[in-house]
Amino acid sequence: MIRRRKRGLVPSTRKSAPRRRLPKIVNHPNPLVSIIIPAMNERTRLPAVLREAGRVHPCSETIVVANGSTDSTAEIAAAIGAKVLRYAEPLGHDVGRRIGAEAARGEVLLFIDADMIIPAARLRPFVNAVLSGMDVALNGYSGPVNRTDAHPVVIAKHTLNAWLARPDLQGGSLTAVPHALSRRAVLAIGSKSLEVPPLAHTVAIVKGLDVRIADMVDVGRMNPVRKPFGGQDPLTSLVVGDHLEAIHWLIQERGQRGGYRDLGRLRSKVR
């Protein structure tokens, strides 16, 4: 039964089971790029995620927002060399990203997830796009679209872009990682909206920021399969609700019709 003992941080004295060495990353004192990673119970994938993050840019800092973790997520992140923000209670990806963004000091903010190992080479295009002037560099991945019917989140993302008169973005959205923001974009969007990604997406477009697709990373394949929830995934419901919140903001900003004309309907003729 000794073999099945939970592996802790304390190095094992047994020589028969050599432990893989943790990667080492260094945070630049004056970073140009901040990499923000919310993490909750992700100690298995975190070392590899941090290793790739450390290779993205020579002048960078990596911020791990460890929240609600009951495993050694925070300790591992600290051991590797990332800046760690610890929260006992679970925050969720979006709040974690907002908190990380508030602590970030770089000019480019790259957001990734702790449960997805994306090679550094696939992350660099997002950073480079913002470095060359883009405000919001999106992932072009929008989910499976080769059927008549699509997933509710896919429909929501396409609809929001269509209503924002940005059909070129297709299903690209701040809901998906990886994405990168310029400091200007973070300030324009504001912390509160940053917590609701579709709202942040809408605010960025309406305020005239340079929002474009920087690259396409198929995160659908990388996303770990989770245990079934019995019925609809509550995340789907949350994301669709977020899109409605974004549309609500659009209505407040641009009026009942979201800024679209009704081609001269004589509504008063009907009584």
Next chain:
Amino acid sequence: MRMRMRMRKMRMITRRKKTRKYGNSGRHRRRQLAGINPARSRSARNHPSVRRRTRQHNDIKDSSMRGAGSSSPPELESLVLKGEREAQPGNYIPLSFMGTAAAVVIASNERATLNSVVEELIRLPLQEIIVVLNGCSDGSFSALEHHPRLIKLSFPERLGHDVGRALGAAMTTCDSVLFVDGDLPVAAEDLAPFLLAIEQGSDVALNDITPFLPSFMKQDAVTYSKMFLNMTLGRRDLLANSLTAVPHALSRKALNTLGHISLIVPPKAHALALLHGLTVTAPHSVNVVKKNRIRSTNTGPTNAVAGLIKGDHIEALAEVMKACGTRLNFTRLTRGELAKVRNGR
């Protein structure tokens, strides 16, 4: 060899006989298409709407006989002939409805197609046919002169999109109302299912455009908008079916609940119907995508009509949000709670 040839010939003859059994009766075929038992013809013939039609038929016959005696001018003669063709037994669809039914036709400079649209409607047992002529300057009004039963509403100035539909709906008191466009002749057999659905308890009978949809990546903003609205109102199964597309039919209950004013913005009426728990179905498919007239305003990525429909859907959601709050029925679980569900150990 010869024997085999003869056998084949025999088989062909019997096959021909089989097809001839119902082949001559166009009426039989049409009744089958409309989902009516052909054996029940007598009860259908006794229906008041049908009886009235036969009387009308006789009247026309009388006038034609008179016409033959007193050398009528040629245009009158052609008119009479037309009337006779319409009233031919078997040309109309003798459905037996419990309630009354009406049709509302919206036309805007549709002279070329309006007549055939109306001729198909006449084949249905409708109490009222209301034609709304919206800013017509091409003589659409006079093109309909030989149809005495029509109620024509003529608006010389353009009312804008869908306003005519609301005006037509306000005119009728029938139990079910069928909405069609003047630019798109649809066979009566394809219109009957919508009225039948209302008769069988639906409040809103939509055109099921699902068979004509391409895969998601090839769909346009209008289709996304319709799907999104249905999904947010808990009817993902309706896909892109919407009151935006014709033909569709509404029940009296739907008209009373929604109010004819809401029909000015079809997606708004659609959203309200779902919100109020009306029975919304899509009983039949008519391909309006392929047949729709191509205009400068409804093609291309930045077409004006697409903008109008997007605006309509935003307006519809704004209306729903007024009643149910911003997030409708979507989770209010905080992000932290959700993370706990998904990532907790």
